[in-house]
Amino acid sequence: MKTMLTVISNALCRITGKNVGAQTVPELLIDLSEYVNLTSPAAHASAQAQRQPPKPPPVSTRSSAASQLARAQLDQLDGPGARVAVTRNFADFTPQVTFDIKKCDLHRLEAGPPVKAELTREQGLQYYRTMQMVRRVELKADQLYKQKIIRGFCHLYDGQEACAAGIEAAISPSDHLITAYRAHGYTYTRGVSIRQILAELTGRKGGVAKGKGGSMHMYAPHFYGGNGIVGAQVPLGAGIALACQYRGNNQVCVTLYGDGAANQGQLFETFNMAALWKLPCVFICENNKYGMGTAVERAAASTDYYKRGDFIPGLRVDGMDVLSVREATRFAADHCRAGKGPIVMELQTYRYHGHSMSDPGVSYRTREEIQEVRSKSDPISLLRERMLSNNMASAEEFKEMDVEIRKEVDDAAQFATSDPEPPLEDLCNHVFSNNPPLDVRGTHPWSKLKSVS
Amino acid sequence: MPLNINGTLLRKQHRNHVTVRDALNQAMDEELERDERVFLMGEEVAQYDGAYKVSRGLWKKYGDKRIIDTPISEMGFAGIAVGAAMAGLRPICEFMTFNFSMQAIDQVINSAAKTYYMSAGLQPVPIVFRGPNGASAGVAAQHSQCFAAWYAHCPGLKVVSPWNSEDAKGLLKSAIRDDNPVVFLENELMYGVPFEMSEDSQSKDFTIPIGKAKIERQGNHVTLVSHSRFVGHCLDAAAVLAKEGIECEVINLRTIRPMDVESIETSVMKTNHLVTVEGGWPQFGVGAEICARVMEGSAFNFLDAPVTRVTGVDIPMPYAKILEDHSLPQVKDIIFSVKKTLNV
Numbered sequence: 099m100k101t102m103l104t105v106i107s108n109a110l111c112r113i114t115g116k117n118v119g120a121q122t123v124p125e126l127l128i129d130l131s132e133y134v135n136l137t138s139p140a141a142h143a144s145a146q147a148q149r150q151p152p153k154p155p156p157v158s159t160r161s162s163a164a165s166q167l168a169r170a171q172l173d174q175l176d177g178p179g180a181r182v183a184v185t186r187n188f189a190d191f192t193p194q195v196t197f198d199i200k201k202c203d204l205h206r207l208e209a210g211p212p213v214k215a216e217l218t219r220e221q222g223l224q225y226y227r228t229m230q231m232v233r234r235v236e237l238k239a240d241q242l243y244k245q246k247i248i249r250g251f252c253h254l255y256d257g258q259e260a261c262a263a264g265i266e267a268a269i270s271p272s273d274h275l276i277t278a279y280r281a282h283g284y285t286y287t288r289g290v291s292i293r294q295i296l297a298e299l300t301g302r303k304g305g306v307a308k309g310k311g312g313s314m315h316m317y318a319p320h321f322y323g324g325n326g327i328v329g330a331q332v333p334l335g336a337g338i339a340l341a342c343q344y345r346g347n348n349q350v351c352v353t354l355y356g357d358g359a360a361n362q363g364q365l366f367e368t369f370n371m372a373a374l375w376k377l378p379c380v381f382i383c384e385n386n387k388y389g390m391g392t393a394v395e396r397a398a399a400s401t402d403y404y405k406r407g408d409f410i411p412g413l414r415v416d417g418m419d420v421l422s423v424r425e426a427t428r429f430a431a432d433h434c435r436a437g438k439g440p441i442v443m444e445l446q447t448y449r450y451h452g453h454s455m456s457d458p459g460v461s462y463r464t465r466e467e468i469q470e471v472r473s474k475s476d477p478i479s480l481l482r483e484r485m486l487s488n489n490m491a492s493a494e495e496f497k498e499m500d501v502e503i504r505k506e507v508d509d510a511a512q513f514a515t516s517d518p519e520p521p522l523e524d525l526c527n528h529v530f531s532n533n534p535p536l537d538v539r540g541t542h543p544w545s546k547l548k549s550v551s
Numbered sequence: 552m553p554l555n556i557n558g559t560l561l562r563k564q565h566r567n568h569v570t571v572r573d574a575l576n577q578a579m580d581e582e583l584e585r586d587e588r589v590f591l592m593g594e595e596v597a598q599y600d601g602a603y604k605v606s607r608g609l610w611k612k613y614g615d616k617r618i619i620d621t622p623i624s625e626m627g628f629a630g631i632a633v634g635a636a637m638a639g640l641r642p643i644c645e646f647m648t649f650n651f652s653m654q655a656i657d658q659v660i661n662s663a664a665k666t667y668y669m670s671a672g673l674q675p676v677p678i679v680f681r682g683p684n685g686a687s688a689g690v691a692a693q694h695s696q697c698f699a700a701w702y703a704h705c706p707g708l709k710v711v712s713p714w715n716s717e718d719a720k721g722l723l724k725s726a727i728r729d730d731n732p733v734v735f736l737e738n739e740l741m742y743g744v745p746f747e748m749s750e751d752s753q754s755k756d757f758t759i760p761i762g763k764a765k766i767e768r769q770g771n772h773v774t775l776v777s778h779s780r781f782v783g784h785c786l787d788a789a790a791v792l793a794k795e796g797i798e799c800e801v802i803n804l805r806t807i808r809p810m811d812v813e814s815i816e817t818s819v820m821k822t823n824h825l826v827t828v829e830g831g832w833p834q835f836g837v838g839a840e841i842c843a844r845v846m847e848g849s850a851f852n853f854l855d856a857p858v859t860r861v862t863g864v865d866i867p868m869p870y871a872k873i874l875e876d877h878s879l880p881q882v883k884d885i886i887f888s889v890k891k892t893l894n895v
Binding site: 274276306307308309310311315317318322323325326327330332333334335336337338339340341342344351363364367368370371374375527528529530531532533536538543551 | 590616619621622624626627628629630631632633634635636637638639640657658661662666667668669670671672673674675677706707709730731809847848
């Protein structure tokens, strides 16, 4: 209660410009009454006892948003039995807070990312929205898969949202990103609508790849999928970085892979060439502790994935904290843009689901472990708690957003289940780009199909 | 000895004869100049002037940015080349021989060939994979395999196999200008062979369309279909057979995928006899595909005899010269097969 009092009165001080805050609740109510018509016996009594409150103005002269809200609230307050209602206007919230974040482990680096991160209210709400959206989409995909409306491979990202959100917050849309098959989160952060994502999962013509790609093959401008072959995306990412360097456009390519892919030979071939040619490539290992069913200790002679680039500098980051991810990615991108060559980042994160929908995820790890991460390190909860305890937003706001997001996801799922499948005429299309139509043999010689670009 | 454009020996030196190597070099030079997105990467392509000197002089002219020496990391650099193509550049990725492409084959098939389809047209991959394919001389089993059938099996790839200098130049230019992944199969033994080049081929915009075969020699009695070096063997066999009154029509496929089956069928409807000739192994090979296609199509009813395939022997390539010579189709094998097919 005391903290709450301090918080509110500090906020009021910032608004009013007063230097000393209310020390007691009655004092606070008096201060607030300047802006709002408070009707409560307690307030009334205290007011008379201490000092005459100024006549509550119908509108506050402080800010228009506040005044609108104040006006709205006034009507509700004038009736009998009206309780103390304090309008929460946007001016009440802390606009910006500087948070302490974990120091990163460094490899071949003198200095690392900052240990403090600034977060504005707008940014916080945006990151929350992004992460919650990804969470709800993944859970919806889980549901649809169990109903057999989604088939084949479905690798879910819930638990790892801070990685996708934090990375996107640190780069710009003109930068490039490529990842492996656990790609739905990145597909969203790189600009594809959730309708198009869910419709691709359900194999409909409204999907981002018209139903031809599925879960692992979604693309967008400056987003190169979605890649099914473990590790193959890493040389591709370095190639995209080569194109950035070739063009001299100061863009970087963020190239993601998992702890399992970290043992692929082609990664080391790529590290060698990227370092040799100083390609602007940020290699990011999303270490979620398990490569399918194999724990990292059983797969890697060295689980210090941030050091595996050997001659390439590296940093190990808390992947459950969106601010840590953002600061580290910014640091890494700056490193590349400064022409220093590639850099390796390890994000320590966790997936709640099994490797894919066909893996219950509990044969190689305990339910207790999953529960512990959920309760202590959930990225969405972490952000929300930070914002609430620093008065950056209200619990109601978060609830409202959750409701909104759920509705959006439900609408998207509705689209994804009702949109028609791609027409059979589309079967052979898109084999070649920019090509005159060609004949494609069907399943038997009399089946002559056509392919257009 | 220089050969003229039809593959027959030139009696005197022509100003206009160009080796296959130089034709490839010209093609790359012209395309590098024309489009700054084009670049070449591979082992020894830059400062060494190319393992087989195909890229001679290009690094001196275009520098480190456009001609890139890579470490010995096929899977890595092929993937890098594909990524660069996805991001809008137009790489030429050289494999020192296609035998080494097996290390990188996942990038060629899964990252390059299939992507335009998987993305429903969102992500093209304009890349050329080129290098010597098939048997050389004395390089033994691991360095002599023909990959035409392997790559031509896959939708999403174009597979091109030039024979002479004109083919090499025109097809390579087309391949570089094509917005799709093209596997360009050269032949090491042909690099040093000079051919007369036509007037047209001197133009910087000279291209040969991918997917169209060429009739190198007209004939009425039997159709010989081949690609790469063995087109020359077919023409040699045709010259010998002509003395015996057998006129062969020799078709140079030029492109393996998409294959110009129509040209083959038109020819078979005229000659009623078909012999395919290739350096690769028989099982599941180019000749096998031609047989199947002819059987399924309109030309089947015009055949007076089953199709004959002349192929490499179904063994890994041996080293000793006498064994190596007997592992690949010789002119006498083609002559023998034609006569058998014609029942003469």
